[in-house]
Amino acid sequence: MPTEDQRSAGGVLYRWGPRPSAAGGDATLEICLIATRGGTRWQLPKGHVVAGETEGEGALREVREETGCQAELEDDLGEIVFWFFAADGKGRRRIRKRVHFFVVRYVTGETRDHDGEVDDAAWIEAEAAVRRLTFDSERQILQKAVTLLQKKRAAASPRQEAV
Numbered sequence: 001m002p003t004e005d006q007r008s009a010g011g012v013l014y015r016w017g018p019r020p021s022a023a024g025g026d027a028t029l030e031i032c033l034i035a036t037r038g039g040t041r042w043q044l045p046k047g048h049v050v051a052g053e054t055e056g057e058g059a060l061r062e063v064r065e066e067t068g069c070q071a072e073l074e075d076d077l078g079e080i081v082f083w084f085f086a087a088d089g090k091g092r093r094r095i096r097k098r099v100h101f102f103v104v105r106y107v108t109g110e111t112r113d114h115d116g117e118v119d120d121a122a123w124i125e126a127e128a129a130v131r132r133l134t135f136d137s138e139r140q141i142l143q144k145a146v147t148l149l150q151k152k153r154a155a156a157s158p159r160q161e162a163v
Contacts, residue, residue, distance in 0.1 A: 007097075010100075011045060041134045045121075069110070077102060081096065
């Protein structure tokens with residue numbers, strides 16, 4: 001059976017929401033997820049990297065297309081690799097897909113402006129988003145991003161001086 005390699009890129013799109021966090025912080029970390037397959041599969045936005053595009057550029061383009069939101073690249077989260085089978089007019093083939101993920105910060109846009117490839121795009125509190133994801137590999141990427149973002153937020157917060 002023929003094997004095909006595919007390269008994709010995606011993003012963990014985040015923003016700090018206006019609501020106080022459950023942990024008592026000043027804001028809630030929100031993640032934008034996309035739904036596919038009639039709203040039954042929740043995922044991180046991602047897609048094929050096109051010729052002449054870096055993985056970072058591809059991630060930002062896919063995030064914009066699938067969520068309706070513009071973002072800025074912040075951190076590299078590494079990649080996941082998975083296998084699946086596909087069939088078309090040429091027969092059945094095995095696909096090895098590499099998806100490189102980045103932390104991307106929300107700049108502007110509305111989730112209702114997502115493209116037709118997805119059924120829905122929604123902002124979800126970070127811990128709930130981790131639970132909602134369909135695939136374990138994406139859940140691990142998201143948890144890595146959440147931990148990184150929380151550490152960066154804590155490091156940027158003014159520290160209380162001992163009295």
